[in-house]
Amino acid sequence: xxxxxxxxxxxxxxxxxxxxxxxxxxxxxxxxxxxxxxxxxxxxxxxxxxxxxxxxxxxxxxxxxxxxxxxxxxxxxxxxxxxxxxxxxxxxxxxxxxxxxxxxxxxxxxxxxxxxxxxxxxxxxxxxxxxxxxx
Amino acid sequence: xxxxxxxxxxxxxxxxxxxxxxxxxxxxxxxxxxxxxxxxxxxxxxxxxxxxxxxxxxxxxxxxxxxxxxxxxxxxxxxxxxxxxxxxxxxxxxxxxxxxxxxxxxxxxxxxxxxxxxxxxxxxxxxxxxxxxxxxxxxxxxxxxxxxxxxxxxxxxxxxxxxxxxxxxxxxxxxxxxxxxxxxxxxxxxxxxxxxxxxxxxxxxxxxxxxxxxxxxxxxxxxxxxxxxxxxxxxxxxxxxxxxxxxxxxxxxxxxxxxxxxxxxxxxxxxxxxxxxxxxxxxxxxxxxxxxx
Numbered sequence: 001x002x003x004x005x006x007x008x009x010x011x012x013x014x015x016x017x018x019x020x021x022x023x024x025x026x027x028x029x030x031x032x033x034x035x036x037x038x039x040x041x042x043x044x045x046x047x048x049x050x051x052x053x054x055x056x057x058x059x060x061x062x063x064x065x066x067x068x069x070x071x072x073x074x075x076x077x078x079x080x081x082x083x084x085x086x087x088x089x090x091x092x093x094x095x096x097x098x099x100x101x102x103x104x105x106x107x108x109x110x111x112x113x114x115x116x117x118x119x120x121x122x123x124x125x126x127x128x129x130x131x132x133x134x135x
Numbered sequence: 136x137x138x139x140x141x142x143x144x145x146x147x148x149x150x151x152x153x154x155x156x157x158x159x160x161x162x163x164x165x166x167x168x169x170x171x172x173x174x175x176x177x178x179x180x181x182x183x184x185x186x187x188x189x190x191x192x193x194x195x196x197x198x199x200x201x202x203x204x205x206x207x208x209x210x211x212x213x214x215x216x217x218x219x220x221x222x223x224x225x226x227x228x229x230x231x232x233x234x235x236x237x238x239x240x241x242x243x244x245x246x247x248x249x250x251x252x253x254x255x256x257x258x259x260x261x262x263x264x265x266x267x268x269x270x271x272x273x274x275x276x277x278x279x280x281x282x283x284x285x286x287x288x289x290x291x292x293x294x295x296x297x298x299x300x301x302x303x304x305x306x307x308x309x310x311x312x313x314x315x316x317x318x319x320x321x322x323x324x325x326x327x328x329x330x331x332x333x334x335x336x337x338x339x340x341x342x343x344x345x346x347x348x349x350x351x352x353x354x355x356x357x358x359x360x361x362x363x364x365x366x367x368x369x370x371x372x373x374x375x376x377x378x379x380x381x382x383x384x385x386x387x388x389x390x391x392x393x394x395x396x397x398x399x400x401x402x403x404x405x406x407x408x409x410x411x412x413x414x415x416x417x418x419x420x421x422x423x424x425x426x427x428x
Contacts, residue, residue, distance in 0.1 A: 007183065011274070011366070014179040029349055042191055043349035044358055067359055069187045076183055115275050 002036040006052055008061065008077045015082040016052070016061065023075055024051040027068065034070060041070040045079055047125045049132070060085035062129040064122055081122045088130045097123035139412065142405040146398055153394035159222065160387035166270060167306070167380035173271065174303065174373040181370055184363055191346065191359075200356050201289055202364075203319045212243045212263070212293035214284060214316065216300035216371060217251035218379040219267065224386035226301060226379060227254075230311045233299055234260075243293065247280055247372065263287070268372050277369035284368075285361060288317045300371050301378040307385060309378040316367070319360055 003019040023034045026048035045066040052059040066079030100120035108116065215234060217227050227250045234244075234254065243261045246252040252265040264283055268276045287293045296317040301309045348355045 009179050009183045011177055011180045011369075013176060027349060028354075039347060041347040041349060042187075042355055044355060067187065067355075067362075069190060071190070076187060078180065078183055078187065111275055111279060 004034065004036040004038070005074045006077070007074065008050070008063070008079065008082045010079055010082050016059075016084075018052075018054065020052045020054045020059075022053040024053075025049075025063075025068065025077070034075060037072050038070050038075075040072065041068075043068050045077060047081075047121050049125075049129045050077070050082075060129060060133055062088060062126045064118070064125065080118065081125075083126060085129050085133050088126045090127065090130050093123045093126040093130070096120075097127065137408075139405060139408050142401055142408065146401045146405065149394050149397050149401065153391055153398065156387045156390040156394060160384055160391055163380050163384035163387055167377065167384050169271070170373065170377040170380045171303075174370070174377045177366075177370055177373060181366070184366060188359075188363060200319070200353075200360055202285065202317060202360050205318050206291075206294040208294045210241055210243065210293050211237075212245060212284065212287055212296045213237065213313075214245045214247065214280065214296065214298045214300075215251040215255070216298065216375040217246070217248035217254070218375075218383075219249045221250065222386060223379055223383035224389075226309060226382040227251075230299065230301055233311045233313065234258075245280065245284060245287075248375075268376075270376065272369065272372035272376055274365070274369050277372050278365045280372075281361075281365045281368040284316060285364065293317075298368075298371055300375045301382075303374045303377040303381065306381045309382055316364070319364070 003021055004023065006016060006018060006020045006023055007014070008016040021036075024031065025034070026032075026046045028044040028046055045063065045068045047064050048062075050061045050063050052061070062081070062083050062085065063077070063079045064081035066077060068078075069076045097120060100116050100123060103116045104113070104120065213234075215230065217230055221227070230251075231254050234251075235258070239260055243263045244251075244255045245263055246255055246265045247268055249267070252262060255262045266276070266280045266283075284293075284296045288296055295315070297313050298316050299311065299313045302312040303309055
């Protein structure tokens with residue numbers, strides 16, 4: 001069976017790079033499943049979950065906002081956060097969420113608000129992905 | 136002829152100086168490793184961003200983003216990225232030599248780093264904004280600079296924006312470099328971190344094979360372009376920081392070496408003088424004895 005190369009890169013590291021059978025991700029217009037030989041597409045990635053199916057194995061990742069570019073043989077994902085579900089530390093994420101919410105309650109400048117909001121989003125996404133996998 | 140006491144005093148003071156420069160060298164070396172590392176980890180992201188822009192760029196025909204608008208350049212803005220502190224060899228003076236070449240009347244300056252704003256103010260050039268960045272430049276600091284430049288461009292207050300910074304080549308070599316920032320006419324490769332080969336993307340004609348944009352070209356591009364500019368700015372700050380720390384380390388190492396050489400020379404002189412004094416005294420004693428006896 002044909003496979004498609006999935007590449008996920010964040011400013012800190014190349015998080016994931018492997019050949020997979022199918023990828024499910026959340027684009028700006030909703031969730032979509034991508035199979036090999038998908039038509040070339042470019043869209044924005046919404047914070048959420050990415051499921052990469054490789055053989056019988058499913059790999060779950062929590063990702064932040066970013067961009068997706070799909071060609072027939074490759075999916076490139078550019079995002080500000082990507083972490084595998086099994087590596088998520090729920091306690092840490094919960095702590096980060098509370099910290100971010102507390103900061104938001106204060107009066108902040110425009111720049112700071114954006115920064116805090118994005119870290120809040122990261123924490124929430126991680127928690128959501130974690131909960132969905134380990135209920 | 137200085138006395139032995141004078142020489143001793145000088146040796147002591149040079150020793151103190153050497154100690155300080157040695158400490159600064161150590162600090163800069165530690166910071167340099169960190170800064171180089173930071174510039175390196177951004178590489179894959181920058182590479183992928185380049186690849187995506189290169190793929191998408193030629194296919195965008197029907198839509199021109201305002202940031203891509205090419206105008207006659209009547210007024211140019213330049214972002215000068217310098218260090219906050221001195222004692223880093225020729226780093227800043229090399230940078231400012233480039234600044235001095237530009238036409239005063241048609242250029243406005245945006246500065247990052249305290250030394251640049253001091254220079255621009257001292258030479259009575261037009262400073263529109265000054266920014267600071269820390270030892271570990273954050274994305275937010277880069278975004279602030281990039282956003283200001285974009286606003287300036289969109290409000291027609293500048294028809295082109297360039298960045299002047301110190302490119303990190305190696306620990307021993309850093310060179311001042313000007314790169315175009317806006318307009319994003321030819322989609323430019325993000326200069327990726329340490330030792331990156333300079334690459335420019337070929338925008339070879341409009342490709343006709345299909346490339347879907349979801350929801351449409353306009354909204355994807357208006358997110359992607361500012362983001363890539365912000366990221367480029369961030370990468371440049373990281374690189375400037377790596378250059379600064381390397382330059383400082385080398386300058387301090389040279390200073391320490393010079394101080395050590397000086398101590399050696401002074402010690403030699405001191406010993407010679409001491410010996411000469413002893414010989415003179417002996418001579419005096421024997422002459423006195425002969426005269427008495």
